[in-house]
Amino acid sequence: MFALVDANNFYASCERLFRPDLAGKPIIVLSNNDGCVVARSNEAKALGIDMAIPYFKVKQCCYQHQVHVFSSNYTLYGDLSARVMTLLEMGCPNIEVYSIDEAFLQVDDQSFDGLIPWAEKQQQIIKQHVGIPVSIGIGKTKTLAKVANHIAKTILRQPVCLLDQPEQWLSRIPVDEVWGIGKRWGRKLQALGIINAQQLANTPYDYLRKHFNVVLARTALELQGQSCLALEAMSEPKKNIVASKSFGQKQIDFTPIAQALSTHCARACEKLRTQSGVANYLHVSLKTNRFSDQLQYHPHMGIKLPIATDDSRMVIAYAKKILGCLYKPGFKYHKVGVMLGDIHPRVFKQNSLLSSSQPMSQDSEPLMAMLDQINRRYGRHQIYLAAMGMQKQTWKMQSNRKSPAYTTCWQSLAKVY
Amino acid sequence: MTPNHGGKRDNAGRPKGQGPHGESTKPIRIPLSRVEAVKQFIRTGRTIRIPLYSNSIPAGFPSPADDHIENHLDLNDYLVQNPSSTFMVRAVGDSMIGAGIHSGDVLVVDRAITPTNGKVVIAAVDGELTVKRLEIHQDHLCLIAENPKYPPIRVSESQDAVIWGVVTNVIHAV
Numbered sequence: 001m002f003a004l005v006d007a008n009n010f011y012a013s014c015e016r017l018f019r020p021d022l023a024g025k026p027i028i029v030l031s032n033n034d035g036c037v038v039a040r041s042n043e044a045k046a047l048g049i050d051m052a053i054p055y056f057k058v059k060q061c062c063y064q065h066q067v068h069v070f071s072s073n074y075t076l077y078g079d080l081s082a083r084v085m086t087l088l089e090m091g092c093p094n095i096e097v098y099s100i101d102e103a104f105l106q107v108d109d110q111s112f113d114g115l116i117p118w119a120e121k122q123q124q125i126i127k128q129h130v131g132i133p134v135s136i137g138i139g140k141t142k143t144l145a146k147v148a149n150h151i152a153k154t155i156l157r158q159p160v161c162l163l164d165q166p167e168q169w170l171s172r173i174p175v176d177e178v179w180g181i182g183k184r185w186g187r188k189l190q191a192l193g194i195i196n197a198q199q200l201a202n203t204p205y206d207y208l209r210k211h212f213n214v215v216l217a218r219t220a221l222e223l224q225g226q227s228c229l230a231l232e233a234m235s236e237p238k239k240n241i242v243a244s245k246s247f248g249q250k251q252i253d254f255t256p257i258a259q260a261l262s263t264h265c266a267r268a269c270e271k272l273r274t275q276s277g278v279a280n281y282l283h284v285s286l287k288t289n290r291f292s293d294q295l296q297y298h299p300h301m302g303i304k305l306p307i308a309t310d311d312s313r314m315v316i317a318y319a320k321k322i323l324g325c326l327y328k329p330g331f332k333y334h335k336v337g338v339m340l341g342d343i344h345p346r347v348f349k350q351n352s353l354l355s356s357s358q359p360m361s362q363d364s365e366p367l368m369a370m371l372d373q374i375n376r377r378y379g380r381h382q383i384y385l386a387a388m389g390m391q392k393q394t395w396k397m398q399s400n401r402k403s404p405a406y407t408t409c410w411q412s413l414a415k416v417y
Numbered sequence: 418m419t420p421n422h423g424g425k426r427d428n429a430g431r432p433k434g435q436g437p438h439g440e441s442t443k444p445i446r447i448p449l450s451r452v453e454a455v456k457q458f459i460r461t462g463r464t465i466r467i468p469l470y471s472n473s474i475p476a477g478f479p480s481p482a483d484d485h486i487e488n489h490l491d492l493n494d495y496l497v498q499n500p501s502s503t504f505m506v507r508a509v510g511d512s513m514i515g516a517g518i519h520s521g522d523v524l525v526v527d528r529a530i531t532p533t534n535g536k537v538v539i540a541a542v543d544g545e546l547t548v549k550r551l552e553i554h555q556d557h558l559c560l561i562a563e564n565p566k567y568p569p570i571r572v573s574e575s576q577d578a579v580i581w582g583v584v585t586n587v588i589h590a591v
Contacts, residue, residue, distance in 0.1 A: 020545065083502070128529070415507050
């Protein structure tokens, strides 16, 4: 049996934890750069504010209904998420952390009759210890656990749902609500007369394999109760690392764009080093805003690095060379991004025959390790490369409505009276 | 009997050393309470602690203190029993001065502890977080300030009040 634990409106719940005055009030959380709505409390959902809608479209509605609007505070959400996951792991060591607010648990060691009390206890512990409400769905497969969670949240409106007789429910679940089926497949399935999850479960494996692919065919098996997807205990090291953010204001000049790009490179290299990888491939992209009526230009270019590296300085140097090729004056740029690819574990790193002629390779490891250690200990960007820019930067993201980092910064602790 | 079935298959499975650690790994038993510390150690490569004794050892002459180094002092061990449920908040005002809580002090709050009669708690009353001593009566709760200037807050069923967590320690700079 699998259980899916999913925090209810996670970001909104995090914002409420230190703000009891927000209980029962509508809350929305905006994406990076305050662009779109990425989380809504139930009260905000009831006002008809859609997921992923651009903020400017609902600004009036938010003002009218006194919706509390927050920029995303990933420091806070990340800390609270780690606490929830630690508690879950103590209650069940077979865990796959699926996203910031979801985890699969394999619960075969629990007696079947004991599953509901066990899940209710987990739910209560997390609510009391961290203050975050979660829903737990239990089923024979991961896909059924997802369905059970959906039923718990949207139909039963109770914290735990055990799907021991899925047939009763599956006909009530629209096919595009099933895990892994997006809007596009949903439309295609509906066109073929497969409207709900039960119909998908009844569709023959070979038919789905032929008309779609093996992933969807497996999803149908999983809906029948045949487990095809195992728990992925350890997250695989990433094969690609992307760092890309839109600018706070549109940028025209080369220098601020290069600074933003350097900052993204430094972030990507830091991530690369935490997974002890080295990258062989570097890709840079530059974009104007597709949604504006301005002149459009979306160039990008990738290169194979001369040696596999995790050195921020080397990556920044090459990324800036690429940017030099891509950049053309006269456009209002919206976004710059970097991707590191062809990543391998550092132990297998092969030195190029020419590497001894590159002075930065000698001191690279201790220097980068020291950089990461200082920034981890004293906060991000305590020390950084000059390429990332020293003055106040207009390309920095807007996050005007961010709540304090209540759990990670001494200056930002919640006040009690 | 089919001798070709079952048992070990040579070269089966993923090659060693391709996981997130980039080298071969082995399972070990760890006390549950130390799991986080070990994970932290693996993530950061090391932890920094202040040794109780620090001795340079003269060659050939063992320090008499060596046998007595038992532990390192870590304030987290002393102040935090349950890391997942422990939060820090800052006290403002003098309503709990009698309990040794001054304005500006950092309070260590553990949400895992059951709020019982007499505990100093953080409560959410009328949308605000407040620190008071909890008194549990048969039909209601009372939140008592440790300062005669502040009247007790009587919490009835209808009133919007939630016990947020139990204060375990006060960190006060002198």
